Amino acid sequence: MTLDKRVRYLQNNQKVALLAFISGLAVTLLVFRILFHNWDFIFLVWNLFLAWIPLIFIKWVWEKESRKQLPFWLLAACLVVWLLFFPNAPYIITDLKHLRSVPETMIWYDAILIFMFSVAGFLTGLYSIRIVHRIISRRWNQELAWVIVGISMVLSGFGVFLGRYGRWNSWDIVTQPGALARGIFSSMRDPLAIKHTLAFSFVLMLLYFAFHIFAELKHNEGTHKYS
Template sequence: MLFFAKMYHFMALNVLLAYIPLEISFHFKQVGRRMFLLLGSFWLLFYPNAPYLFTDFFHLERLSIYQGMNQIFGQSLSDWLSFSLLTIGICVYGFLGMATVITVINESFQRNILKKKWQGLLLIVLINFLSSLAIFVGRFDRLHSVHLFTKPVQTIQLIFFDWSVNKVLFVLLLTMMQLILLASIAGLKGLELIE
């Protein structure tokens, strides 16, 4: 994206941010319970960057291949390259990042942090709800994960204490979308290639 997408250079940063929870999840098995809780906290701070990628699909409207409602798609190869790079970045890092929720839940059960199935399901819903809140402030208030460190009070206030009807509806919609995507990911994890 950084080198080939002529109009989606910003996606390189978005994909990098979505990779952070994936990288953190690689280290869960190597640490003890306390360090897992610390790593899990950092994971939760950066996790919303993965499902946030799916909101970047609206940038497709900038491509000339989508101009005109009644026209056949354009054949601009550079636009189709941009389309491909955007879609690959969103899907690969969006889905891989979201799959780390399953890793967090499994590790939490193995460490006896969670003991019952309903606790795992409740944690999944809570993670996705918090993620949807973060996506809302990221998309509409233009906050980034780093603002939790540079402007912690304003960021927390904006996330948790500044509500509107649109914010509630958006958060509920995105929470449902994430739950459906996670259910799809969980279903795909059970598939195996036939030899």
């Protein structure tokens, strides 16, 4: 491994460590809530775990692709698998709906708690899609990478709607594909689904664009060049 590759490897691990730290803070807040109140929000741990799956998976794909270019069909299959799980990352923000049932005495603590889980989920998702961006731009070009990112954001917005309102999960494509297909076709005719998808995908794209620009500026600052 060259020195440049070692530096990039350490930097990527630092990013994962930072995301793990933020996730750990969120879980710590939940532990205190459980100790002094109740277990109502334990499901947040599972949702955060699901948010980490696409990042861990695509990081593994990126490492394989960096060593030796994967066959086109295998890389395409890996990207599809990543996309199936990616909506789990931004999905956590919808857990804010549970604040409606929180007693007045716990409202601020629980708001901060869910916010921390949402930040952790969003950041893991943004980092995972940046890796996808890098894979595609390195394999083909930047233009195609942005097209894939944009399509992924729209599909993710629709996936969040299916998860929150339809109560579908990523693995339902294997366990009950027929019912999921019917749910998708039904949702495609739902005006709420269209509005939700457009709004959510717009916010995701805006956040990713800011995330990408910031990451590029940091990269160029470190290498003292712009490309």
